[in-house]
Amino acid sequence: MEWKGVLHRYFDHLPIEKRKNIVSLNEGNTPLIRANSIEEKLEDDLEVYLKYEGANPTCSFKDRGMTVAVSKAVERGEKAVICASTGNTSASAAAFAARSGLEAIVVIPEGKIAFGKLSQAMMHGARVVQIRGNFDEALELVLEISENYPVTLVNSLNPNRIEGQKTASFEISDFLGRAPDYHLLPVGNAGNITAYWKGYKEYYESGETERLPRMTGFQAAGASPIVNGEKVENPETVATAIRIGNPASWEKAENARDESGGMIGKATDEELVDAYRVLADTEGVFCEPASAASVAGLLKMDGTGYFDQGSVLTCTLTGHGLKDPDIAIDSSPEPKTVGVDVDEVLEVADI
Numbered sequence: 001m002e003w004k005g006v007l008h009r010y011f012d013h014l015p016i017e018k019r020k021n022i023v024s025l026n027e028g029n030t031p032l033i034r035a036n037s038i039e040e041k042l043e044d045d046l047e048v049y050l051k052y053e054g055a056n057p058t059c060s061f062k063d064r065g066m067t068v069a070v071s072k073a074v075e076r077g078e079k080a081v082i083c084a085s086t087g088n089t090s091a092s093a094a095a096f097a098a099r100s101g102l103e104a105i106v107v108i109p110e111g112k113i114a115f116g117k118l119s120q121a122m123m124h125g126a127r128v129v130q131i132r133g134n135f136d137e138a139l140e141l142v143l144e145i146s147e148n149y150p151v152t153l154v155n156s157l158n159p160n161r162i163e164g165q166k167t168a169s170f171e172i173s174d175f176l177g178r179a180p181d182y183h184l185l186p187v188g189n190a191g192n193i194t195a196y197w198k199g200y201k202e203y204y205e206s207g208e209t210e211r212l213p214r215m216t217g218f219q220a221a222g223a224s225p226i227v228n229g230e231k232v233e234n235p236e237t238v239a240t241a242i243r244i245g246n247p248a249s250w251e252k253a254e255n256a257r258d259e260s261g262g263m264i265g266k267a268t269d270e271e272l273v274d275a276y277r278v279l280a281d282t283e284g285v286f287c288e289p290a291s292a293a294s295v296a297g298l299l300k301m302d303g304t305g306y307f308d309q310g311s312v313l314t315c316t317l318t319g320h321g322l323k324d325p326d327i328a329i330d331s332s333p334e335p336k337t338v339g340v341d342v343d344e345v346l347e348v349a350d351i
């Protein structure tokens with residue numbers, strides 16, 4: 001059957017009233033890839049799947065939430081959307097706004113957005129405002145503006161975003177024929193962990209699944225307010241997508257962790273980049289550095305007794321590696337250049 005996006009597929013679980021109002025880029029239906037090589041490396045006996053959200057139309061999981069938020073804005077006759085962003089939300093908001101004819105205003109921290117993401121917002125014609133400040137400050141600004149002016153907030157504080165993003169849990173459960181035992185994912189502003197948990201609970205309550213996973217989130221060590229139990233004034237990490245010191249859905253993330261019997265931990269930049277490279281090198285899956293937090297967490301918790309043997313794990317890879325080519329290139333050996341000469345090519349290619 002033709003795939004027409006998450007709103008058509010899961011219409012009865014989502015808050016849009018009329019199908020004619022749906023604004024979709026056929027998002028969702030992303031690959032669930034068995035991580036054979038990683039499984040072999042682990043001490044624990046686990047079945048591991050990667051939910052590759054980089055395969056969405058704007059190359060991140062944000063499209064699942066944005067289709068609902070923008071469709072709802074259209075349904076209500078609104079004219080403009082606004083968001084703060086570390087890059088992916090702005091890319092997705094810009095694309096869905098372009099498709100629907102709404103204006104998009106995106107407020108981003110200057111110099112802290114991966115280039116691919118900035119190019120998307122610019123190409124889709126968003127009004128891009130860079131601030132000399134961080135994401136947390138940008139979010140405060142857009143909250144104030146959306147309360148006082150006729151622009152709709154499409155950050156994950158907008159409940160329609162969470163509604164859309166929960167469809168990833170539905171897909172995973174539908175693909176596996178069951179819910180996983182553990183779900184691992186990066187945590188930044190904490191909307192996604194909130195959304196996944198809501199989705200898993202809804203499927204469980206409606207009898208679609210018979211278990212609930214332990215929600216297992218990871219923050220970057222330099223931006224780990226939930227782990228530390230206090231705001232981080234100046235968050236820093238190579239994983240700019242999750243460079244957030246005061247997550248909007250902080251309490252909801254703690255609820256997901258506690259209700260599910262899970263955990264929220266942290267991974268250093270080195271651990272994030274290691275996991276990012278392992279995924280690309282051994283699984284053929286290229287995600288952005290923040291996305292690798294799920295697998296960094298898996299590698300970290302392996303052999304500690306946290307995972308029950310024989311469990312099924314899903315790890316969300318939230319965004320595509322091409323979003324942030326600078327880090328890919330900086331963390332790889334430089335290619336050698338030779339003359340137009342067979343012997344020189346043979347030598348460098350090590351044939």
Ligand code: F0G
Nearest residue numbers: 085086088089188189190191192318319
């Ligand atoms: N991974 C990526 C690639 C992201 O872009 C984000 C968040 C997260 C993980 C964390 O998800 O915020 O729901 O906990 N990016 C937001 C943005 C903040 O503006 O694009 P979260």
